Amino acid sequence: MSKPSLPQGTRDFDAATVRKRNYIFNTIKEVFELYGFQPLETPAMENLETLMGKYGEEGDKLIFKILNNGLDNQAKADKIKAGFEKVMTGRSSKDITERALRYDLTIPFARYVAMNYNQLTLPFKRYQLQPVWRADRPQKGRYREFYQCDADVVGSRSLVNELELASIYATVFQKLGLPVEIRINNRKILSALAAECGGAEKMTDIAIAIDKLDKIGIEKVNQELAERGLSQEQIQLIQQFLEISGSNEEKLARLKTIFAGNSTAQEGIGELEYIIEKFQISNSESQRSIDVTLARGLNYYTGTIFEVKALGVQIGSIGGGGRYDDLTGLFGVPNVPGVGISFGVDRIYDVLTELNLFPADVYSGTRLLFFNLGVAEAAKAFELMQELRAGGIACELFHETLKFDKQFKYAEKKGIPYVAILGSQELEAEIIVIKNLQSGVQEQVTFTGLRNYNFDGRERA
Amino acid sequence: MSKPSLPQGTRDFDAATVRKRNYIFNTIKEVFELYGFQPLETPAMENLETLMGKYGEEGDKLIFKILNNGLDNQAKADKIKAGFEKVMTGRSSKDITERALRYDLTIPFARYVAMNYNQLTLPFKRYQLQPVWRADRPQKGRYREFYQCDADVVGSRSLVNELELASIYATVFQKLGLPVEIRINNRKILSALAAECGGAEKMTDIAIAIDKLDKIGIEKVNQELAERGLSQEQIQLIQQFLEISGSNEEKLARLKTIFAGNSTAQEGIGELEYIIEKFQISNSESQRSIDVTLARGLNYYTGTIFEVKALGVQIGSIGGGGRYDDLTGLFGVPNVPGVGISFGVDRIYDVLTELNLFPADVYSGTRLLFFNLGVAEAAKAFELMQELRAGGIACELFHETLKFDKQFKYAEKKGIPYVAILGSQELEAEIIVIKNLQSGVQEQVTFTGLRNYNFDGRERA
Numbered sequence: 001m002s003k004p005s006l007p008q009g010t011r012d013f014d015a016a017t018v019r020k021r022n023y024i025f026n027t028i029k030e031v032f033e034l035y036g037f038q039p040l041e042t043p044a045m046e047n048l049e050t051l052m053g054k055y056g057e058e059g060d061k062l063i064f065k066i067l068n069n070g071l072d073n074q075a076k077a078d079k080i081k082a083g084f085e086k087v088m089t090g091r092s093s094k095d096i097t098e099r100a101l102r103y104d105l106t107i108p109f110a111r112y113v114a115m116n117y118n119q120l121t122l123p124f125k126r127y128q129l130q131p132v133w134r135a136d137r138p139q140k141g142r143y144r145e146f147y148q149c150d151a152d153v154v155g156s157r158s159l160v161n162e163l164e165l166a167s168i169y170a171t172v173f174q175k176l177g178l179p180v181e182i183r184i185n186n187r188k189i190l191s192a193l194a195a196e197c198g199g200a201e202k203m204t205d206i207a208i209a210i211d212k213l214d215k216i217g218i219e220k221v222n223q224e225l226a227e228r229g230l231s232q233e234q235i236q237l238i239q240q241f242l243e244i245s246g247s248n249e250e251k252l253a254r255l256k257t258i259f260a261g262n263s264t265a266q267e268g269i270g271e272l273e274y275i276i277e278k279f280q281i282s283n284s285e286s287q288r289s290i291d292v293t294l295a296r297g298l299n300y301y302t303g304t305i306f307e308v309k310a311l312g313v314q315i316g317s318i319g320g321g322g323r324y325d326d327l328t329g330l331f332g333v334p335n336v337p338g339v340g341i342s343f344g345v346d347r348i349y350d351v352l353t354e355l356n357l358f359p360a361d362v363y364s365g366t367r368l369l370f371f372n373l374g375v376a377e378a379a380k381a382f383e384l385m386q387e388l389r390a391g392g393i394a395c396e397l398f399h400e401t402l403k404f405d406k407q408f409k410y411a412e413k414k415g416i417p418y419v420a421i422l423g424s425q426e427l428e429a430e431i432i433v434i435k436n437l438q439s440g441v442q443e444q445v446t447f448t449g450l451r452n453y454n455f456d457g458r459e460r461a
Numbered sequence: 462m463s464k465p466s467l468p469q470g471t472r473d474f475d476a477a478t479v480r481k482r483n484y485i486f487n488t489i490k491e492v493f494e495l496y497g498f499q500p501l502e503t504p505a506m507e508n509l510e511t512l513m514g515k516y517g518e519e520g521d522k523l524i525f526k527i528l529n530n531g532l533d534n535q536a537k538a539d540k541i542k543a544g545f546e547k548v549m550t551g552r553s554s555k556d557i558t559e560r561a562l563r564y565d566l567t568i569p570f571a572r573y574v575a576m577n578y579n580q581l582t583l584p585f586k587r588y589q590l591q592p593v594w595r596a597d598r599p600q601k602g603r604y605r606e607f608y609q610c611d612a613d614v615v616g617s618r619s620l621v622n623e624l625e626l627a628s629i630y631a632t633v634f635q636k637l638g639l640p641v642e643i644r645i646n647n648r649k650i651l652s653a654l655a656a657e658c659g660g661a662e663k664m665t666d667i668a669i670a671i672d673k674l675d676k677i678g679i680e681k682v683n684q685e686l687a688e689r690g691l692s693q694e695q696i697q698l699i700q701q702f703l704e705i706s707g708s709n710e711e712k713l714a715r716l717k718t719i720f721a722g723n724s725t726a727q728e729g730i731g732e733l734e735y736i737i738e739k740f741q742i743s744n745s746e747s748q749r750s751i752d753v754t755l756a757r758g759l760n761y762y763t764g765t766i767f768e769v770k771a772l773g774v775q776i777g778s779i780g781g782g783g784r785y786d787d788l789t790g791l792f793g794v795p796n797v798p799g800v801g802i803s804f805g806v807d808r809i810y811d812v813l814t815e816l817n818l819f820p821a822d823v824y825s826g827t828r829l830l831f832f833n834l835g836v837a838e839a840a841k842a843f844e845l846m847q848e849l850r851a852g853g854i855a856c857e858l859f860h861e862t863l864k865f866d867k868q869f870k871y872a873e874k875k876g877i878p879y880v881a882i883l884g885s886q887e888l889e890a891e892i893i894v895i896k897n898l899q900s901g902v903q904e905q906v907t908f909t910g911l912r913n914y915n916f917d918g919r920e921r922a
Contacts, residue, residue, distance in 0.1 A: 003793060010506055012504070033826070036856065040473070043606050045525075065527070116473075160839065332465070
């Protein structure tokens with residue numbers, strides 16, 4: 001028998017990890033709800049045709065496809081074989097696979113909106129927190145199964161949505177105790193830049209190149225732009241643009257000057273100004289800043305774009321999003337504008353761990369272990385436990401009548417803070433000895449008094 | 462462009478459904494925690510060899526296998542083709558597929574325990590609530606993606622575990638307001654019956670056949686037993702056994718008589734007696750009963766077995782489980798006894814819906830909609846919303862300045878109970894008009910008084 005193992009790039013989450021992850025998930029969900037967003041869940045599997053062609057050529061290759069069942073039916077063999085040739089030459093075949101695992105939450109959301117468009121109340125505000133799967137090469141911090149966490153509003157062009165989403169970022173990271181920089185830009189400005197550089201078709205080239213500015217530096221960006229066919233003059237204009245600096249107000253002023261007379265740019269600058277002016281971060285060490293170099297690689301963004309960086313740690317963005325014009329057009333329902341943000345929950349987990357920001361009570365499991373000191377004693381313990389549990393105290397009875405030290409060791413290993421000792425003498429005297437394992441303090445409590453004993457914080461309902 | 466659709470047997474869950482499902486999930490999780498069980502999560506994908514051969518021949522066919530990526534690499538073509546022949550003849554090939562989707566939570570749990578055995582504190586008590594996937598033919602109430610919800614203790618032979626698990630059933634269904642019958646039996650008794658009927662190898666035949674008693678009746682069970690090679694004499698003995706009736710005490714007495722002198726049976730009867738005696742259901746309309754016809758099809762049960770039926774509705778079991786001796790033996794770690802239960806959460810959802818048992822506040826989303834009546838008004842509304850949200854009130858600002866009736870309609874459709882009207886007059890007077898949409902009652906509130914207004918229940922944190 002071979003030793004069991006996990007598929008590459010996947011993880012088991014033990015209790016402590018689940019609790020810390022849920023702390024992040026619940027904080028985000030709570031804020032989404034405070035802002036009127038409602039939950040949605042879609043299945044892990046989508047039809048292959050729903051996903052294929054939506055993530056570019058590279059993305060398509062990283063989609064996990066599910067083998068059709070019933071391939072052991074001999075009658076189907078020839079048909080399947082023909083289909084398989086297609087798979088091998090890079091096409092897919094319905095005879096082999098017609099389903100795949102969700103690659104992100106955006107396309108399933110677009111599919112959902114398109115399928116249910118006539119029943120939805122617009123603007124439709126949903127959040128979604130589910131795992132996705134990608135056949136990426138696993139490496140540190142990159143997994144084949146990981147959670148995404150998105151909030152989107154569709155059916156509204158109002159900038160109120162951008163303001164609300166920016167506030168959600170600020171509120172979530174404030175609740176998590178993590179100071180961040182919320183970077184904001186507008187694709188219309190980049191689009192205008194592209195137009196000034198020889199045409200809208202240069203937009204994607206420019207966006208992809210300057211998105212790498214942080215990682216590869218201005219020289220390499222210029223080189224990449226040259227490779228993508230831009231002239232030296234155009235590259236200089238872009239460089240001038242990328243060098244815009246100062247306060248948010250100074251950046252806005254400079255942008256207005258550079259793009260004087262370009263109506264698309266002015267529209268974008270106006271939106272940026274509105275958001276910066278209305279979106280104030282209070283009670284928080286977080287910052288908000290215009291970042292003209294922020295491009296975000298995804299093609300479908302058309303207006304405001306966001307990115308969130310944690311302050312004080314070296315790690316990539318822990319959130320991002322933006323406005324798009326026509327996501328559901330892919331599924332036959334055109335002209336549905338929307339805007340959304342997402343949280344990089346795995347990275348947020350890493351940052352909170354590095355900065356030691358998880359609250360102490362996040363680990364809380366069982367509060368009290370009853371020692372098992374005999375049949376009659378255990379029976380009484382069982383009865384008392386039912387009362388405590390009804391009052392919200394998580395407790396356990398050790399499963400066997402073993403020596404004290406074995407039972408102590410179990411409590412210690414599991415991090416249970418209190419033990420209850422109920423032997424034959426205690427049973428007769430109708431008392432119980434409660435010991436706090438951390439302080440070593442021991443107290444006698446009556447059976448009836450037990451329910452009011454303070455075990456340092458009740459389990460949350 | 463073809464209309465988007467969902468894969469057969471899968472579902473989207475809208476907000477109301479997610480909330481109702483979470484109500485069930487959270488109730489169960491809360492009780493698991495009160496009993497000292499800790500969460501575990503395993504990945505959706507397992508190595509194919511972890512899953513294959515664990516669910517019988519039929520089960521193997523229903524496992525969703527994941528196509529290896531990189532099959533479009535021509536260099537691999539011949540190797541893959543050879544592998545594909547194996548897939549078509551019912552075997553699997555690592556060249557085609559080496560991963561599959563989780564089919565249940567039990568085998569991944571066994572794999573986890575085997576992989577981490579030396580680090581675990583025994584007894585190890587875990588709960589797990591995650592989706593599983595099966596390529597079953599979809600039909601009413603049967604899905605290809607559905608949630609399982611399990612609690613198991615491994616590393617202990619103590620009957621305390623059985624008592625705790627039975628109590629968990631009673632507590633969960635009491636909290637859900639759903640009266641149930643908790644049926645209990647012991648595989649040792651069935652095993653003794655098999656021995657009396659010509660040998661231990663008949664155990665599985667008998668168990669599978671009598672498990673169908675409820676569905677197909679005694680005549681067909683007898684017929685199935687005959688087909689499985691049992692003699693008329695043996696069938697009569699089984700029938701006599703199945704006809705045991707009366708109170709739990711009467712059943713125990715009858716069992717003791719029938720199996721006088723059979724030590725395996727007496728052991729099982731003793732365990733059954735212990736559980737029935739110690740496990741009392743208080744404050745609950747639920748019942749606990751010995752059911753000698755309860756067999757449960759799964760081979761790996763060796764002691765106590767459980768099944769839960771909802772009272773007052775026609776539906777299959779909504780929970781089940783039992784004791785097993787050697788689950789991790791499959792993965793090279795033998796002799797780890799365990800006992801576990803599971804909740805049929807999809808069926809529980811259907812039962813609560815049919816009996817109208819979901820609490821009214823389960824649907825609660827946004828509490829308050831601010832009408833959008835102009836730029837300055839909206840800015841003030843935005844400010845007030847931040848205060849309310851800090852106090853836990855979920856609120857929204859309508860995204861555009863539209864006519865009153867459009868804004869009312871949005872609140873109505875989304876089931877938002879309160880609207881806040883803040884026009885130019887109110888802005889000047891520093892008041893706000895709050896209208897309860899259900900009662901029609903309207904009240905004026907000052908800006909500073911708003912934070913203390915009672916919106917009928919705050920959002921839960």
